[in-house]
Amino acid sequence: MAVVNMNGEVVPKEKALVNVYDHGLLYGDGVFEGIRFYNGKIFRHHEHIERLYESARHILLEIPWGRDRMMAEVEKTVRASGMSDGYIRLVVTRGVGTLGLDPARCSHPQIIIIVDTIALYPEKFYEEGLEIITSSVIRAHPNTISPRVKSLNYLNNILARIEASRAGCQEALMLNHLGEVAECTADNVFLVKNGLLRTPPPNAGILEGITRNTVIELAKAAGIEVQEIPLTRHDVYSAEEMFLTGTGAEVIAVVKVDGRPIGTGKPGPITKTLRERFMVLARS
Numbered sequence: 001m002a003v004v005n006m007n008g009e010v011v012p013k014e015k016a017l018v019n020v021y022d023h024g025l026l027y028g029d030g031v032f033e034g035i036r037f038y039n040g041k042i043f044r045h046h047e048h049i050e051r052l053y054e055s056a057r058h059i060l061l062e063i064p065w066g067r068d069r070m071m072a073e074v075e076k077t078v079r080a081s082g083m084s085d086g087y088i089r090l091v092v093t094r095g096v097g098t099l100g101l102d103p104a105r106c107s108h109p110q111i112i113i114i115v116d117t118i119a120l121y122p123e124k125f126y127e128e129g130l131e132i133i134t135s136s137v138i139r140a141h142p143n144t145i146s147p148r149v150k151s152l153n154y155l156n157n158i159l160a161r162i163e164a165s166r167a168g169c170q171e172a173l174m175l176n177h178l179g180e181v182a183e184c185t186a187d188n189v190f191l192v193k194n195g196l197l198r199t200p201p202p203n204a205g206i207l208e209g210i211t212r213n214t215v216i217e218l219a220k221a222a223g224i225e226v227q228e229i230p231l232t233r234h235d236v237y238s239a240e241e242m243f244l245t246g247t248g249a250e251v252i253a254v255v256k257v258d259g260r261p262i263g264t265g266k267p268g269p270i271t272k273t274l275r276e277r278f279m280v281l282a283r284s
């Protein structure tokens, strides 16, 4: 059953309501995490909490709980849901303020932990792979709000996602301000070329995904060389394989970009191996 922890109190989702003066709602002023749990075990819990606190620090948002309390509250909420597999959305907003930007006039941050399920892409795409387009909307310039901050402002990703839907696709590839490959709207990007795995580095205008980092570890353990290097659309179009990683998506193949087949146009062997190894690790 979906449940929500509101500042330490677990309530059914229908009772989980926010104040309309919360600056998370009025200005997108806040940060969040998306975390999965498998067999009752929270996947990469520590890493997600670290990233949350780093994002909060970047926007000068002081989270009223320490990391230990936060992890305990997340565990408590998962137990209260009675679910063994699911998705956690952890949100920290600046809190209730006035009708002006000044965060100093907000009372105190609001901590919301939602435990529910998520299905990012229909099941058939895990078999067949995704067809995606390159979006005309780029990732935010690093001198605006860094894409490394998982903030409550996702409008550029949302605009790209709308563009994808209008093109009949589930996802869009987003470039950075230099025209290099950044990431998809909620996932990181990997290419396979000459048997090597390549992915953009953390400063390429991406969120440094926890699934991404796990897949890099898994690839290295499987003897596959990994390069974190800037990539262009040429690299995409000439890749042997392509796949995306993310908490919601897990690992999913991409078989066509901008109408061009990638490699054979079918999910490739390295993609399949890494997806299998990822699912085994997650469920272990």
Ligand code: PMP
Residues within 6 Å of the ligand: 034, 157, 183, 184, 185, 186, 187, 188, 206, 207, 208, 209, 210, 211, 212, 245, 246, 247, 248
């Ligand atoms: N990029 C963006 C923009 C994201 O929102 C996410 C999270 N869904 C990711 C990449 C993947 O990160 P993670 O593997 O930590 O979920």
